[in-house]
Amino acid sequence: MELRDRDELTDLAARLGRWLDGKHFDDPRAVFTEDAEVTTPGGTSRGADALAAQARRNHTVPTQHFVTNPLIEIDGDRAGIGANLLVVFAHEGGPRVVGERYDLRAARTPDGWRIAGVRSTVVWELPAA
Incomplete structure (x- = not known):
């Protein structure tokens, strides 16, 4: 079961990036x-609808999120995922590129693993040209 959980949690971290890039904010x-x-x-928000609104405000241009090197710790129906994040914001005047560290908390739900918490810390940034 733990290997399956690890696969599902790795996919969950990737789905977060795809959710943001695809602007699927109506389905948090x-x-x-x-x-x-x-x-x-x-910013900080709590609750699925509030965090979708925050994502909508902060992702107005095309983006691409690269979530890499997930390190997963599972404790029953809870898990922690640490990962690297490289995100490109495709501004008209040139791309803004940000290197961040993701610390995700996940919970097993009847619908599968879902993210219960995100903390993102900027490590470096290349501002738009």
């Missing part, structure tokens, strides 16, 4: 728990 529960809390450089 496909990735997040109802009471998820998110703290990123774009």
Whole structure:
């Protein structure tokens, strides 16, 4: 079971990036728990609808999120995922590239693993040209 959980949690971290890049903000529960809390450089929000609104505000241009090197710790129906994040914001005047560290908390739900918490820390940034 643990290998399957690890695969599902790795996919969950990748789905977060795809959710953001695809601007699927109308469907936060496909990735997040109802009471998820998110703290990123774009702000802090709690609850699926509030964090979707925060993502919508902060992702107005095309983006591409690369989530890599996940390190997963499972404790029953809870898990922690540490990962590297490289995100490109495709501004008209030139791309903004940010290197971040993701610390995700996940919870097993009847619908599978969902993200219960996100903490994103900027490590470096190349501002738009």
